[in-house]
Amino acid sequence: MAVTGLILIGYLLAHMYGNLKIFAGAEAFNEYAHHLRALGEPLLPHTGALWIIRVVLLISVLGHMYAAFNLWSRAHKARGGTRRYYSHKSRTGVQRTYASFTLRWGGVVILLFVIYHLLHLTWNIIHPGGAAAEPYDRVVNGFQIWSVVLAYTIAMIAVGFHVRHGTWSALTTLGANTSSLARRRLNVLAYAVAGLVTVGFLLPPFAILFGFVS
Amino acid sequence: MNVTLRVWRQANGRAKGKMAIYRVNDISEDMSFLEMLDVLNERLTLQGDDPIAFDSDCREGICGMCGLVINGVAHGPQQTTTCQLHMRSFSDGDVIDVEPWRADPFPVIKDLVVDRSAFDRIIQAGGYISAPTGTAPDAHATPVPKRDADRAFDAATCISCGACVAACPNGSAMLFTAAKITHLGLLPQGQPERYSRVVGMVAQHDAEGFGGCTNIGECTAVCPKAIPFETISRLNRDLISALTHGGSHWPRAAPKGETEVDEED
Amino acid sequence: MASKPPDVHVTNSELLDSLDADSFYVEGADIADTKAPKVPIDRRWEERRFRARLVNPANRRKLSVIIVGTGLAGSSAAATLGEAGYNVTCFCYQDSPRRAHSIAAQGGINAAKNYRNDGDSVYRLFYDTVKGGDFRARESNVYRLAEVSVEIIDQCVAQGVPFAREYGGLLDNRSFGGVQVSRTFYARGQTGQQLLIGAYQALERQIAAGTVEMNTRHEMLELIVVDGRARGVVIRDMVTGAIETHFADAVVLATGGYSNVFFLSTNAMGCNVTATWRAYRKGAYFANPCFTQIHPTCIPVSGDYQSKLTLMSESLRNDGRIWVPKSGEDKRDPREIPEQDRDYYLERLYPSFGNLVPRDIASRAAKNVCDEGRGVGPGGLGVYLDFAAAIARLGRPTVEARYGNLFQIYAQITGDDPYQTPMRIYPAVHYTMGGLWVDYDLASSIPGLYVTGEANFSDHGANRLGASALMQGLADGYFVLPNTISDYLADGPFPQVDQSHPAVTEAVEAVRARINTLLSVNGSRTVDSFHRELGRLIWDYCGMERSEEGLRKALTRIRELKKEYWSDVRVLGTNEELNQALERAGRVADFFELGELMCIDALVRRESCGGHFRVESQTPDGEALRNDAEFAYVSAWEFGGDDRRPILHKEPLVYEYVEMKQRSYK
Structure with missing residues (x-):
């Protein structure tokens, strides 16, 4: 879960960097998209690197989903089914973040x-x-239509929350959280990465919607 | 003060349970929560109704026997054991929900009493240092840095009450397991078995049916001894080391409790 | 009747003269031999180990031992015997062996390591313990305890017990009540917990190895004695109610003390005397039952509903000042009572020791001022422990560093802030020095029945020193019992016990009959209401101060109350389920019988010693006065039968190494 998650976060950051090229104009953006296909040449065949990335991504996504499903099913069983406590007085837990709530x-x-x-x-x-x-x-x-932007925005906010808890959780699982100082640092890092990804991805569509890029 | 309780009643492990409602009048706010239940039980007995079964022993917050989910929170509104919770934490007229720890590996025995023997089996899977009686070197033979000793102590204060499991949205016992891994793993005496211990204990944790940890942190927030959340990362670190170092760290065959004797003796 | 020593201050001479305690008991033969080897004291343990027969490792797996109780004494014995290769079956009433009440011990564990280079030695620990016990402990046992103490620390460190350490990485020590050396090892305020977890882990390791079979939520209700040997136990499975029999070549009771006879004590709710009491009824002698220890610094009772008392570490007396208002009429807020209207009674009565007098003296002084009507708080049962002066002198941060966690406990329980307003404290029972009589081998008077830890009459005489209970529990379990029990087991394995043997069927039937009776009385009072009343009687008449008149009154009342109990108690439900009221009902029934024996023992011991204070035996200024000429013995009681008088066997105490002296703390 942690390893695949971190690979995906890494990919997101690269993807976001690519997206931001849109502000450099149509030529630069298209050039970047084509460049991806030529990446690694001549060591690798045309689109070779891209395919490697795609395969790694696909494995990561499938692995991530498998692990998520596994964790969910273990949790479901361990909690003793859907209805755990009759009391509804503590639905949001004692301290848990909204990000951890929306993870699944x-x-x-x-x-x-x-x-x-x-x-x-x-x-x-x-x-x-x-x-x-x-x-x-x-x-x-696509992004001149408000509904597309809205859907994209919702998705990116979901990604932001997911990355917020995911970054923190992945690094904790990999053993990076071994003191209260480390815990604070990891939380800051998780917020930073989540914020960066969300804002970074949302800049292009809004820029297009409001006509800064056409 | 007067309160209304909604309490989980279940005749035994096989029976279906339900929430029952009791009015408890004229109680003192200086009573502990469990003393309030004692008073209710006295009244129920005189009325001819079956008293409510709940576990408690030392009633000073150290044995780990008590544990109720009160208003949906393990051990209730204060971060302490249920026995150290007092009625002054509630207000006159409150409706208070009282339920047992809920987790598949903690089956209900009766009413609010659950079976936590899974914890003992996790300890059996490696939560110890093999130091047969009488074989120990002098206590001062190996100095232990104060910082390590203090941190080991912080983890060792776990009372094994199970609140972490009751609070964990995943039903995971990772904080309990990690507390022991951290306690023993920080001490020089715990090094020889450090990696076999983590592999064995985590395998047993999973086999008991506890869920996986997703680092939400509810466990630490309700832990009466405030076992640090960092212990879980320490467990993970040891587990990764153990798994990447291959078979040499896998648990040995269980130790035999007898000395080999030369047949010719 | 022997003549009174000349300096006895007799408060009620008429009663003393008409004393006819004889009608309560019969005197039996003295105990001649405790089986301690007859060599110089420092060689006795070595000699005993050498003379004790050994069991070949290959034969150990053919021998079985039952251990009841999993506190320090039980867990450590089970782990050690399991490791040695015996087949061990272990029982505890809690849901995990780690929850036994040893876990609640706070202060520390003594050991004669002399790591401070302050003149400590095995001999000094021995000396302090004999003196602290007010010369009512057996020299041989105490010397061995001091010897073994050194190994305990080594063993615990090797197991990973996180004792407090100094910056150099070596173990820290603190000093503790009434001794002049620093020999107490500790793990913050949770030493008992850490030691028990060490022993528990060793036990779990043996369970995993298959040498120990652990049965939790199982309570021993009867001892099975076949052909004069302890061969098994009758156990109730507390979840299903099944009555089971278990057999072995030897039985070890490590079931702790009986402070809960007082209802309110610092013991856990489940602590009980049933295992040792059942053994007593089968012929094991019960020694010194009236020797109970009352701890001066507990949080006072706040109401009738109170279920237990909480101890606050004795260390509070180092900086806190104890006082009550000079006048009982003075109901002002303590902060508004000016100095001249306060009575710092310990400082007044004991100018040289002040607030640091030993436990028994501090407790009794608190009782006296409350009896005068000057107690504070609800019911007038409390005295102030004031830190205002310490906070002014040391500053709040220092006080917080020293006592922060204790202040927190106090605030949690009482809702008061001890930094702002003085704490209220009152004495409470927390340890019982009495218990089943054992010889040097920890063997009771029934062959094959061994008793360890607080359950035996122990090494503490009439008063236990702080940080010595943990030491004794682990000494017995790790080092003493495993070495002595082999001498008995060397004769085994004994013939297999048949389920249909009359001794077995009789024991099982007795258990069933008791349970059925308790369930069928269906009277009008709850178990707890009886227990509370019994506890109050024992506390009033066999607590901090005992008198001829009071004890007689208590005996009459206990006997009446016991009759009422069996005809008016109400226990609902059935045996075939988890039935907590039924569990308590059985324990309380035994407490009644024990309470009676305690009062008889207190009545017979017409002297004051340690925790046993008879008003008839005090010095002119009100201090405890021992009577060595008549009472330098261990009272070992033999069961005489239901409604028959118990038989007193005296074990004379001979002091060859420590000279008997009267204590003085003026």
């Missing part, structure tokens, strides 16, 4: 979004705002 369902939301996202921008199967050959145009066409 948030993960499902993210999964659905990723499928939609791939259909839209990667595989070019659905085209809100009109089809286009170049990635830049697909992005710009």
